[in-house]
Every structure is written in C-alpha cells, then in structure tokens.
Amino acid sequence: MMLEPILKSMHILLVDDNPNNLKVLSQAIQGCGWKILMATDGESAIEQAEYCDPNLILLDVMMPGIDGFEICRRLKANFITKNIPVIFMTALADATDKVKGLEIGAVDYITKPFQKEELIARLKLHLNISHLTHTLEQRVEERTIELTQSLQKLQNTQLQLIQSEKMSTLGQLVAGIGHEINNPIGFISGSCSHIEEYMNDLLRLVNLQQQKLPHPDPEIEELIEEIDLDYLAKDLPKLMESMHQGIDRLKDISLSLRTFARSDILSLVEFQIHEGIDSTLMLLKHRLKDQGDRPTIEVIKKYGMLPLVTCYPGQLNQVFMNLIANAIDALDESNTDRSFEEIKSHPNRITITTSLKELNVEVKIADNGIGMSESVKQKIFDHLFTTKSVGKGTGLGLAIARQIIVEKHGGSIECNSSTEQGTEFVILIPVRQ
Incomplete structure (x- = not known):
C-alpha cells in the first residue's frame, strides 16, 4: 500500500509497430496513473529509453526491421538502459521463444491477446520489484559511503x-x-x-x-x-x-x-624550520656517510630566507625524518647493481630546498634514486601501504606524515616521481595557523 503513490509517478514505455495495439494497451492501463510513452520501431524505442529513462518497457517481439529480441539485447548492452526491466509481448506460444527472451534479459512475458487485469497485475508487480531493487541499491550505496567514512575516521x-x-x-x-x-x-x-x-x-x-x-x-x-x-x-x-x-x-x-x-603537542609554538631539518640530518648522519659498499650520500641544502613558523615542531621533525630516511632507502635500493666507482661517478644526492611562497613555507625533499611507478605513487599515502619488505616498513610513515601536514597544520604534501627519475616531496606549511 505504501508504494501506490510512488508507482503512480512511474513511466512505462510501450513499443509496438501497430498503432492500434499501442492504443489498446494505453487505454487498458490509463486508469493506473502511469505516464505512458510510445514507440513504433526499434530505433525510436532505444532513443526514448536512453533519453526518458522509463521505469519499465513493454516490448512487442514481432516487429519489422529490429525485432524485440535485438532491441532487448541493445538495451541490456547499454550502460544507461541496462537496468530497465523489459516485459515481452507476443502472440507466440512457442516455449523456446520465451526462454530466449528471458535469457537475453527480459523479466517476464505477456501473451496476446492479454487480459487487462493480468496485464495491470504484472506491470504493478515488476514496477514494485524495480522500485524496491533501486531503493535497496541506494541504501547499499549510502551504507557503503557511511562505512567508508567510518573506516576513514577509524584509520585517522x-x-x-x-x-x-x-x-x-x-x-x-x-x-x-x-x-x-x-x-x-x-x-x-x-x-x-x-x-x-x-x-x-x-x-x-x-x-x-x-x-x-x-x-x-x-x-x-x-x-x-x-x-x-x-x-x-x-x-x-x-x-x-x-x-x-x-x-x-x-x-x-x-x-x-x-x-x-620537541614535543609541543598541546600548543603551537614559533619554530625555525631549518633547525628541524638540520637536527634530522645530524641524527641521520650515520646513514648518509660512506658505508663501505657505497660512497657518502651528498646532501645539498638550498635554504631560502624563512620566517618563524607557528607549528608543532616535534611533529614536523617526524615528517622530515620519515621523508629523508625514505630517500636514503630509495638511494640504497638504486645502488643494488652498481659498483662503488659507478656510484661515485654519478653520486647519490638528496636535495633539500626551502622558500617562502606567499603565506606558506615550501619544503622540497628530492632524491635521484629509482623513483616510483604511477600506480605506486597513487597509493603511497594510503594507510598500511608499503613497498618495503616485511620488517622494514609499516605503511604508516607517509600516512602519518600527511595527517601531520594536512590535518594538524592545514598544509599540503605532494609527491612528484616517475620510474628512474627520482622522487620529490613538496610540503606547504602556513606560516601562521
């Protein structure tokens, strides 16, 4: 009973090459309140189905040119019309034709000459099913969005x-x-x-x-x-x-x-970004120096004139530590098949560039390592994603880095990389929160 008002607003497309048949059909169902659309050939039927998006199609099988079976095949192959339920009308009593129609996507058959009550009952049944299916799909989609949002909140x-x-x-x-x-x-x-x-x-x-x-x-x-x-x-x-x-x-x-x-977690303080980067490089010096199988990794600092930044210093230093350590890992990985002399002739480098961009401090941390593919680059900030072997990476470092920069500081972090072309991370941090 609750579906009656909804059903009255629905559209039904009648397809028959005989205008008299269309007239009889429309008269039979006109009292139900449905909006009736009509087509007398296959091309017109497909065009109207795409444009008007009817809730149900009543389709004659025996038609000149494109018959009902072919029309149904095309409707089901079209992304726009594939979910519209199709009911065949036929004077044929051959069961194989009915099976054929159901196999290509029809939901039901009505045999001519039809009984008005049976016709209306079948139409109501399939309109109800179509509406409930559509409603269920909407609810599933809404619930999926809710669950995705909840999962994102949980991960954050x-x-x-x-x-x-x-x-x-x-x-x-x-x-x-x-x-x-x-x-x-x-x-x-x-x-x-x-x-x-x-x-x-x-x-x-x-x-x-x-x-x-x-x-x-x-x-x-x-x-x-x-x-x-x-x-x-x-x-x-x-x-x-x-x-x-x-x-x-x-x-x-x-x-x-x-x-x-410096773990000023509860309050923002003014901080010189260069101090954080330099302290990070000092703590990673043992990894940057000559390792015996490779020369020292060169660190090129291109520091601009920066003002003090209102931030959480300890958290920003954690981001710098993660990005520079990742750069060292990438360079070590690129050295796998290179001799000491080959590396020395084309040195491993990490370049750190800072500058003031309007009201933001920009920090670029780049390496000349192996780079990454587009598919990997699209996932690097994802929760628990890592390209490192078991025990060497948690998949949390860059996810936490993005959270610190974006959510804690209202900034942005982007990655520019391609295979064999190195990797560059670009961070923007507002000078004032």
Whole structure:
C-alpha cells in the first residue's frame, strides 16, 4: 500500500509497430496513473529509453526491421538502459521463444491477446520489484559511503594515536638521552680544558729543563728516546684538538636530539624550520656517510630566507625524518647493481630546498634514486601501504606524515616521481595557523 503513490509517478514505455495495439494497451492501463510513452520501431524505442529513462518497457517481439529480441539485447548492452526491466509481448506460444527472451534479459512475458487485469497485475508487480531493487541499491550505496567514512575516521584516529604515542615515547626517550649525554659531556669538556692546561705546563717544564740541563743523565736520555719526546710534544696538542672536536660533535648531537624531540603537542609554538631539518640530518648522519659498499650520500641544502613558523615542531621533525630516511632507502635500493666507482661517478644526492611562497613555507625533499611507478605513487599515502619488505616498513610513515601536514597544520604534501627519475616531496606549511 505504501508504494501506490510512488508507482503512480512511474513511466512505462510501450513499443509496438501497430498503432492500434499501442492504443489498446494505453487505454487498458490509463486508469493506473502511469505516464505512458510510445514507440513504433526499434530505433525510436532505444532513443526514448536512453533519453526518458522509463521505469519499465513493454516490448512487442514481432516487429519489422529490429525485432524485440535485438532491441532487448541493445538495451541490456547499454550502460544507461541496462537496468530497465523489459516485459515481452507476443502472440507466440512457442516455449523456446520465451526462454530466449528471458535469457537475453527480459523479466517476464505477456501473451496476446492479454487480459487487462493480468496485464495491470504484472506491470504493478515488476514496477514494485524495480522500485524496491533501486531503493535497496541506494541504501547499499549510502551504507557503503557511511562505512567508508567510518573506516576513514577509524584509520585517522588510529594514526593519531600511533603518532601521539610515538611522539610521546620518542620525546621522553630522546630528552632523557640528551640529558644523560649532557652530564658526561660537561665533565669531559671541563676535564679536557684542565688536561690541556696541565699538558702545556708539563711541556714547558720539559723544554725548560732541556735548555738548563743540556747534558742530562744517560738514563733520562734513554727514556727520552724510548718515548720519542719530540713526537709526543707535537702529537699531544693534535690529540687534544681531536678531543675538543669530538666534544663539539657530541654537543651538536645532544642539541639535535633536543631539537628533534620537541614535543609541543598541546600548543603551537614559533619554530625555525631549518633547525628541524638540520637536527634530522645530524641524527641521520650515520646513514648518509660512506658505508663501505657505497660512497657518502651528498646532501645539498638550498635554504631560502624563512620566517618563524607557528607549528608543532616535534611533529614536523617526524615528517622530515620519515621523508629523508625514505630517500636514503630509495638511494640504497638504486645502488643494488652498481659498483662503488659507478656510484661515485654519478653520486647519490638528496636535495633539500626551502622558500617562502606567499603565506606558506615550501619544503622540497628530492632524491635521484629509482623513483616510483604511477600506480605506486597513487597509493603511497594510503594507510598500511608499503613497498618495503616485511620488517622494514609499516605503511604508516607517509600516512602519518600527511595527517601531520594536512590535518594538524592545514598544509599540503605532494609527491612528484616517475620510474628512474627520482622522487620529490613538496610540503606547504602556513606560516601562521
């Protein structure tokens, strides 16, 4: 009963080469409230079906030119009309013709001469079925969209939880390491200053003794020769200089750890993007240097003049870490069949370019590795997608990177790549949130 108002708004296409038959059919069903469309040949029927999209087609089998079977085949082969139900009308009693019609897509048969009540009942039945099928398809489509949206929200929430947990854990770990490193660095640095002072005093004393006592005891001369005093006096300052350089390196690493691990998750702060990139490169220096089977990966920095950016520094550093580490992986993969000398003649390079684009900071991280195919490029930001072997990639890095840039900072991240042409990631971050 609830379908009656809906059925009255439906369109039925009547197809028969005999105008009298069309008149009889339309008179038989005119009281049902359906809108009647008519066609007297196959081409006209197909054209009207495409243009008017009727809810049902009542189709005569025996027609000159294109018969009903061929019309039905064409309707079912057409993307626009394939789902319109077709009922054949025929005076034939041969069962094989009915089977043939059903096999090519018809939903029912009405035999001439027809009974008005039977005709209307069959039309109502198939209009009901068509409407319910269409409604069900709509509901399935709507439900699919809802489930897709729910899955996307779930994945985003999962990424946020993973990213927050990683940043929290990483921040605590790195901050702790940085603090632990600082104490011995301070002690060693202070001790080295005293050692250098004591060393210089002792060397002055030895020089003075040599000047005042030009003919020392033979036992002393023997010891001087044994320890090679001249070499020792020249090498000790060099050793102290190396120790100072090592201490400075440790201080840089400690500073990089603290810069990288800044986990200002709850509040936005002003941050110099170059500091984040430099701290990331410092922490990845061990992967960039000569590995024995390949030369050092060259890092070319093309820094522009950037203002301070309002952002979450720890999260941006995580993005830089992921992109640069991925670039190193891609370069190592491209070296599989290349010798040390071949790589040296065509060096591995990572180029980092920064610039100010109106109200956005642009960061480009490019490598000259193997690149990626178009199909892979379309999926790289997908949740859990990875091209790395088991145990080497989670498929979360770039998904989290996109979430940090797009959702957390209102920016954008794009990938430009093609096979054997390297890969470039382009990040845009608003200067002010």
